[in-house]
Amino acid sequence: MNPFPVDLLLLSIATPLAAALIIAFGAHKKLALFLAYIGFSVPALVAVYLVAKFAGAPQHHGYAFFTSYDMGLAAWGIKLTLGLNGISLGLFALAGIVGFAAGFYALQSGAERLKYYLLLLLVMQGGLMGVFASVDIFFFYFFHEFALIATFIMVGVWGGRDRNYAAMMMTIYLTLGAMLSLAGLIAIYIKSGAGTFDLIALRETIAAQPLSALVQKNIFGILMFGFGVLVSLFPLHSWAPLGYGAAPSSAAMLHAGVLKKFGLYGLIQIALPLLPSGAGHWAHILGVLALCNVIVIGFVTIAQSDLKQMIGYSSVMHMGYAFLGIAAMSTLGVGGVVIMMIGHGLSVALLFLLATSIHHRTQTFDMAEMGGLAKQAPVLAAFFVATTFASIGLPGFANFWGELTIFIALWGFSKWMTIAAVAGIIISAIYGLRSAARVFFGPQSATFAKVAAEHSPADLRWSERVPALVLLAALLLVGFWPKIITTPLNAHLNHAPYISQK
C-alpha cells in the first residue's frame, strides 16, 4: 500500500529528531538551517499525504498505517506501535502543519544562537508527531515529555518578561500533570489485566471485562486532573498564560497549538472509551470546572493589557469549551472536541505568530501603547482580524464547527451549562475585537508614534506571510470543508460502541 520504502509515520517522527541530533553534534550554521528546513517540512508533507490517503488505506482494528516495533520492553507490554485512526488523523495533521509554520517562523526570526533554538524546537516537533501517531499509550506519554526540557530551556533563554520564573513554574506544573497522568495510565495497564500498553489490546480486554465502578472512578479522577493540569483546567491553569507570555513565539505556537491538545486527546482516546462509568461520575464536576474556564478566565482575559498574555488566557478559556464537550459524554461531543482542538490549535498558533510580528513593529506587547498599526501594515491587520474572528467562532472557520457541535451535544447533558457556555462567546467577542481595535485601529498612542517615527513599521514580510498563510488556509479549509476531518471521524466514532451513544 505504501509506495515509499519507509514507514511514513516513523519517518515523520525520526526526521526532526535526526536533524536535531546532527545539529547537536556541531553542524555548522548553514547545514543546521538546511537540516531544520528538512526536519520541519517532512512531517508536514507526511501529514498532508496521509490525510489524503487515509480513506483508502487498509485498517488494522480501526488504525490505518499500522506498524509495530519492539524496542526491548515487549516483555513489559511496551512496544512502539504506530497508526492513525479517525481521531488522531486530524491532530496528526495539526501537529505537522503547526510544526511547519512554527519552524519556518523560527528560521526567519534571526534569534540569537539560532542553531540551538532550532535544535530544541526540532526535538519538540519530533515528539509531537509521535504523540498523535502512537497507538501504544506508553509511547503516547513518552513522546509528550520530549517537550519538557526543550520548553524549559527555550523559555528561559529566548523568552521574554519573567522568563526565569515562568520557565520553572511551567515545568513544575507540567511535571505534576504528567506524573499524575502517568500514574493513571499505569493504573489502566495494571488493573485491566491486559499486561500491555497497546490501546487496541486494552480496549478489547476492557470490552470483554469492564473495570469495576470504583476503579474506574479513581482512575478517571487521576487522569482528569493529571491531563487537566496539562490542558490548563481551572483552577490548575495559572502556568499557561504566564508561560505562554514568556515563551518565544515558535515555542508558544507549538505548545499552545499542539502540545496542549495532548491532555484532551488522552481523555477522548483513552479515558472516555476505557472508563465510561468513571467519566460519568466525574462529568458534572468537570463541566462546572470547565464553565469556570469559560466564564471566570473569560473575564480575566478581558482585563489583560499585554497582548501575549491575553492570547494565553484566551487559549485557557477556549480549553473550557473542549472540556465541556468531553463532559457531555456523547459521540457528538467527542466529535466536536476534535474539530475544536484542530480549529483552536491553528488559530492560537497563528495569534502567537502575529503577536510576535506586531511586537517586532511596535517594540511592545502592551496594547495600551499601540494603535493604528493597520495603516502601516494592512496585511498584518487583515490576518489578525481574520484570526480573531476564527477564534471567536465565526462561521467559515474551523472553530465554528467545533463550538457548534459542542453546544448541541451539551444541550443534551445540561441546559443551563449550554446557556452559560454560549454566553461565553460574547466574552470572547469582547476581548477579541477590542484587542484588534486597540492594536490596529484608532489613533496612535504617543509611545507607538515615537517608535514608528524611528523605525517605520513595514508590512508582513514574505517569510512571515508563508507560515501565517499556511495556518489561515488550514483554518479556512476545515471551516468550509469540515468533511475532510469529519468523514474519518464519523466512521471511527460510529464504529466505537464504547462511547455511550446519545
Added chain:
Amino acid sequence: MTTDFITTTAQSGSNPWSYILPEISLGGLALLLLVFEIVFPKTLKRHIPTLSIIAQLGILVLTVCAAMRTRGNVSDYFYGMLANNTGAQFMRIFFVIVSILVHGLAMISLKKQRVPRTEFFHIVLVITAAMMLLAQAANFLMLFVALETVTVGFYILISYYRASPLSLEAGLKYLILGALSSGLLLFGIVLLYGVAGNPDIMSNIPLSEGGFRDPLGFERVFFGFTSGINPFLANTGLLLVLSGIAFKIGLVPFQIWIPDVYQGAPTPVTAFLSVGSKTAGFAVLLSLLRIIVFTPAAKVVVPFLVVMTFATIIFGNLAALTQHNVKRIMGLSGVSHAGFIMIGVLSMISVMSEEGYKSGLFTAIFVYLIAYALASFAVFGVMALVAGESDAEQELSDYHGLSKRSPFLAGVLAVGLGSLAGIPPLFGFMGKLLVFISAFQAGLYGMLAVAILGVVVSIYYYFGWLRAAFFQNWQTPTTPSDVPAHPADRIRVPVAMKALLAVLALASVFFGFYQKPVMDLLVLLRLA
C-alpha cells in the same frame, strides 16, 4: 582443611580460584601500580592511570567471561564463602565499569590538586575488588571483611585532598560514622551467629552442604530463622545488620553523613560513593533477600524498611531543595534515588512473599541502577571539569553562563540532569517507569504517591541547576554574538574526556529510546 582444599582444587574441573580471577587480577593490578610508581622513570609515571584503565578494560572482558560461566552453573564456591547470589554477576561487571569511570574522573580532578596520584588509583582498584567480592558474599564473615575493605579504602579516599580542611572534615565524619555503622553491623552478625550456631538446631541440619556447615553462612542463618529459636535475638540481629547496609545505601536515618562527606570528598570519590558504594549496599541487600522475605523476620523487618523508604524519598528531595552546593545536591538527590530503588526492592519483596521467587522481578532495579550510573557519571564528569581550585566549593553560581563557556558541557549536563530527574526520552525515565509499574503491581499506592511528589519536587533543584547553567549571564544583547562574556573562562575539555562524556550522554539518550541492548544483557545474566 588444607589438604582437603588442595585435593578439591586439583581434582575438580571447576577450580574455585578461577571464578574469582577478575578480583584477583584487580588486586594484582593494584599492587603492580605501586611497583610501577617506584620503578618507572618520571616521564612514564604520568601514564600509570592510562595503563590502569587499559588493564581494567582487559579485566572487564575477563569479568564478563567469568560472569557468563558462573551465572547458571554454580551455586556456591569456596565452601560456601562466596555464592552466585542474585545479581552478583551483574554487580561484578557493574563495579569494574564504575571503577574505570572513576579513573576517568580522577585523571581530570587530581590534576587540579597537588597530591600523589598512583596511590589513589591503587585504592580505587582494591575497593572495586572488595565490592565485587561483597556482591558474591554468602557468609557473614566474608561480608564483613569485604565491607570493611571498602569502608577503610573510602576513609583514605575521602580525605585524599589533605590540604583541604573540608576534605579532612569529611574524612573524619565518615570515619566516625562508618566505624559506628560497622560496629552495629558486627554486633548484628554476632547475634545472628548466636542464633544460627545454637546447638539446639544442630540436630536438624543437613550437614553435607557447604553453606550449612558454618554458622555464619547465609544458608545456616536462614535455617536458624526458620527454626524459630529465639526470634527476638534473630530479628534484632537482622535489623542491626540492615542498619549497617542502610548506612552504605544512605537510607534515612543513616544518611546524616552524606551531605558533608559528599561535599568534602574529591569529586571522583563523591561519584564513587554515590554510585559504587550505594550499589554495593544494594548488592548486599539483595543477597540477604531470602532471609528478609522467607523467614518470620519479614513481619518485623519489612515495616522498618517501608518507613525508611518513605522517609528517604521525602527527606532526600526536601533537603536538596535548599542547597546551593552542587555536590550536596548530588548527595541529597542520591539519597532520594536510593529511596526510589528501595521502592523497587520493596515491591519485589511483596510480590516474592506472595508468589515466590521469579527472575523477572529484578529488572526494574537493575535498569534503574544502570540509568542512575550513566547519568550520575555524566554529571560528575561535568562537575570535575567545571570545578575550580577548591574542589569542595562548587556552587550553583559557578555554573552561570556554562552554556556560553562550553555548549558541549552544558548539553551533557542537561542530558545527565534530565535523566536523573526522570524525563523522557532519557534512560532515567525508564528506570522510574519500571519501578512505578512494579510498585503498582505490588499495590504500594502510598509509596507511589510519595514517589510522584518526589519527582515533582526534584524538578526544582535539577532544573534550578540547569537554570544556572543556561539562563544566567545570558541576557547581554549588546555583546556581539558568539563571544563569551569572559573568554578566559572558556573551559578546555580534553579529547578523551569529551569522548567519554559524549558516550555517557548518548547512552542515556539512546537507551531511553531503545532498551533492547540493556534488556538483552539482563536476560543473559538471568535477571529479566
